[in-house]
Every structure is written in structure tokens, then in C-alpha cells.
Amino acid sequence: xxxxxxxxxxxxxxxxxxxxxxxxxxxxxxxxxxxxxxxxxxxxxxxxxxxxxxxxxxxxxxxxxxxxxxxxxxxxxxxxxxxxxxxxxxxxxxxxxxxxxxxxxxxxxxxxxxxxxxxxxxxxxxxxxxxxxxxxxxxxxxxxxxxxxxxxxxxxxxxxxxxxxxxxxxxxxxxxxxxxxxxxxxxxxxxxxxxxx
Amino acid sequence: xxxxxxxxxxxxxxxxxxxxxxxxxxxxxxxxxxxxxxxxxxxxxxxxxxxxxxxxxxxxxxxxxxxxxxxxxxxxxxxxxxxxxxxxxxxxxxxxxxxxxxxxxxxxxxxxxxxxxxxxxxxxxxxxxxxxxxxxxxxxxxxxxxxxxxxxxxxxxxxxxxxxxxxxxxxxxxxxxxxxxxxxxxxxxxxxxxxxx
Ligand SMILES: [Ca+2]
Numbered sequence: 001x002x003x004x005x006x007x008x009x010x011x012x013x014x015x016x017x018x019x020x021x022x023x024x025x026x027x028x029x030x031x032x033x034x035x036x037x038x039x040x041x042x043x044x045x046x047x048x049x050x051x052x053x054x055x056x057x058x059x060x061x062x063x064x065x066x067x068x069x070x071x072x073x074x075x076x077x078x079x080x081x082x083x084x085x086x087x088x089x090x091x092x093x094x095x096x097x098x099x100x101x102x103x104x105x106x107x108x109x110x111x112x113x114x115x116x117x118x119x120x121x122x123x124x125x126x127x128x129x130x131x132x133x134x135x136x137x138x139x140x141x142x143x144x145x146x147x148x149x150x151x152x153x154x155x156x157x158x159x160x161x162x163x164x165x166x167x168x169x170x171x172x173x174x175x176x177x178x179x180x181x182x183x184x185x186x187x188x189x190x191x192x193x194x195x196x197x
Numbered sequence: 198x199x200x201x202x203x204x205x206x207x208x209x210x211x212x213x214x215x216x217x218x219x220x221x222x223x224x225x226x227x228x229x230x231x232x233x234x235x236x237x238x239x240x241x242x243x244x245x246x247x248x249x250x251x252x253x254x255x256x257x258x259x260x261x262x263x264x265x266x267x268x269x270x271x272x273x274x275x276x277x278x279x280x281x282x283x284x285x286x287x288x289x290x291x292x293x294x295x296x297x298x299x300x301x302x303x304x305x306x307x308x309x310x311x312x313x314x315x316x317x318x319x320x321x322x323x324x325x326x327x328x329x330x331x332x333x334x335x336x337x338x339x340x341x342x343x344x345x346x347x348x349x350x351x352x353x354x355x356x357x358x359x360x361x362x363x364x365x366x367x368x369x370x371x372x373x374x375x376x377x378x379x380x381x382x383x384x385x386x387x388x389x390x391x392x393x394x
Contacts (some may be wrong), residue, residue, distance in 0.1 A: 145214070
């Protein structure tokens with residue numbers, strides 16, 4: 001382990017970046033196309049690339065670069081809180097645990113930068129601005145694409161029905177990326193139709 | 198596997214994003230702090246986060262958001278070409294293989310977007326603009342930090358000396374992020390001093 005001097009701003013940034021490495025150990029419920037479980041660091045990379053490639057699908061007023069920044073940091077709280085599968089149960093104290101995680105992890109940075117990242121993460125969580133809505137839409141959509149590419153992925157694992165998938169994924173995707181939802185919806189329908197479920 | 202209609206621009210973007218998933222299967226020589234080998238997708242995420250957190254260390258004229266975009270795509274050619282360890286041998290035809298990979302992978306996108314990404318990747322490879330120099334500095338620095346955090350990491354694996362590490366990592370880091378190099382250099386020296394090598 002490397003020691004960092006908390007009195008020096010750049011040392012604080014390096015300490016934050018070393019702590020962030022631990023996101024690579026956070027396993028998600030879903031699988032990459034290669035078959036193994038995805039981790040939250042590579043998921044965050046994939047989402048940032050989604051924003052870069054699909055920026056033209058964002059609603060008016062969204063800034064692709066700001067969405068990319070948001071997606072790069074959106075899952076860091078999982079270092080302390082772990083991943084909460086989208087179709088799984090959410091523990092009652094999750095919000096409190098994630099708030100404490102955000103304070104600890106972003107708090108490794110110099111105070112002004114910690115405040116900026118914390119605000120960006122809270123904006124993502126609230127999903128009310130055009131940037132956050134687009135980011136949330138991509139965060140809902142990318143696991144669907146991986147499920148479609150891996151024979152259903154987490155859907156059979158969590159025994160979710162076609163209607164549950166449509167009801168849970170549709171609103172956030174349609175809200176943040178309206179042009180993308182019909183393409184995803186039709187593929188979800190085709191998957192369940194082929195499965196005869 | 199999902200089918201995408203190559204005549205539709207958004208379908209092309211989705212095909213590119215699905216292909217990009219394969220970067221998660223590309224194993225690097227270095228290890229994450231948790232001990233297993235790092236893959237190129239999570240490495241790309243970590244580098245983008247480095248740019249976000251260390252942007253104030255970039256030389257005058259660099260754009261942090263552009264550097265982040267560059268780092269998100271900089272390793273995609275490895276899907277075809279594999280990772281080339283920094284301290285390992287570089288095969289003679291690597292440039293040709295990576296050029297062909299870039300043409301194929303970015304070519305999945307609509308033509309104008311493919312051209313933009315290809316230009317951004319070439320700019321990174323050339324390492325001449327302030328953005329590319331900062332990106333390269335981070336790409337050299339992050340594996341050093343992981344080596345320092347994992348008892349030397351790839352240095353004992355490749356039997357490199359202190360002087361080789363300083364000679365190979367110093368120039369690109371000092372050129373793109375001059376304020377960061379002394380911090381890295383001193384830690385490299387301390388590592389080898391403690392090892393008595
Ligand atoms: Ca790299």
C-alpha cells in the first residue's frame with residue numbers, strides 16, 4: 001500500500017484514485033458477453049462509451065461530456081455499499097449506506113473537488129436534470145443489451161417476466177433517451193416471444 | 198448475439214457498443230490492487246477517472262473532457278491486437294495490426310463518427326498534442342501506481358531495473374504531466390531502495 005500526504009491536494013487526488021481501484025472488485029449480477037460476471041469499473045467504462053457513441057440520442061439540453069463525467073463516478077459508492085441488482089431486493093438502509101460511502105470516498109479529494117463530485121453523484125441519483133436522465137437511461141439500457149446478448153442474462157436468474165422488464169426498464173430509458181426505447185423494447189419482446197414465456 | 202441493421206446509424210452505434218464489450222476480455226500484464234490481472238476496459242475507466250481527478254496537472258492548452266474521450270477509446274484496438282505489455286517485446290507488425298483493428302472497430306460506426314474516433318485514436322498514438330501528451334502520461338503513470346501498490350507488480354515479472362523503469366516511464370510522464378513525475382519518481386526510487394536492488 002502506498003502512503004499519501006492528506007495535507008497536499010495532489011496527494012489527496014492520488015489517494016482517491018488508488019481507492020477507486022477497488023471498484024474493479026465489485027461484482028454485478030449481470031454478465032459480460034464473454035460469460036463471466038461484469039464488475040462495476042468496466043461497467044462504468046462501458047456506460048461512458050455509450051454516452052460518447054449515443055450522445056445524439058440525448059434530450060435537448062444534455063451535455064455529453066458532463067454525462068460522461070457523471071457515469072465515470074456514478075458507481076464509486078459501491079466500493080462500500082456493494083452492487084444492488086436492478087431486479088433484486090433493495091435493502092432498507094441502502095440510501096444511508098450510499099450517502100456515507102459518497103462522503104467517505106469523494107471526501108478523499110480536496111474539499112472543493114469532493115463537493116463537485118458529490119453534487120454530480122447526487123444529481124445522477126435524483127435523475128431530474130437532462131444530463132442525469134440521459135445517464136440513467138444508459139445505466140438501464142446497457143444491462144438489457146448484455147442480457148439480450150447472453151441468452152437473457154439476469155432475467156431468468158431473477159425470474160422476471162416480459163412485463164416486469166418492460167415496466168421497470170421502459171420509463172427510465174424512454175424518459176432519458178426516447179429514440180432508443182422502441183429499439184430496446186422490440187428486442188425485449190422478441191427475446192421473450194422466442195422463449196415462449 | 199443481437200443483429201443490428203448496418204443501414205441505420207443508431208443501429209451501427211449499438212453494434213459498435215456491443216463489440217466494445219469484448220475489451221473486458223483483454224487481459225493486461227499488470228494487476229489490480231486486489232491481485233488478479235487488470236483488463237483493458239477497467240484500465241480505460243481508471244485512466245478516464247485519472248484525467249478527471251488530475252486535470253489540474255495537465256499542461257496549458259489541454260482539454261480534460263477531450264482527454265477523457267481519448268482515454269475511453271484508446272485501447273479498443275486491443276480487441277483485435279491484444280495488449281502489448283509496456284516492458285515486454287513489441288511485435289514488428291503491431292502498428293499494421295492496430296491500424297487494421299482501428300479501421301474495423303471504429304468502422305462499425307456511421308462514417309463521420311468513425312472518422313472522428315479514428316482521428317482521436319491516431320492523435321493519442323502520435324502523442325504530440327497537449328491532450329495526447331497528458332493522456333499518454335496518465336497511461337504510463339497508472340500502471341506504475343498499481344505496481345507500487347502490489348509489491349512491484351510487473352517489474353519483477355519482466356525483471357526490469359530501477360533505471361529501466363525511470364528511463365521508460367519518466368519521459369512520457371514528465372512531458373505530459375510535469376508536476377506529477379517527481380512524486381512518481383520518488384516512489385519508484387523508494388520501492389527499489391527498500392528491495393535492495
Ligand atoms: Ca493503455
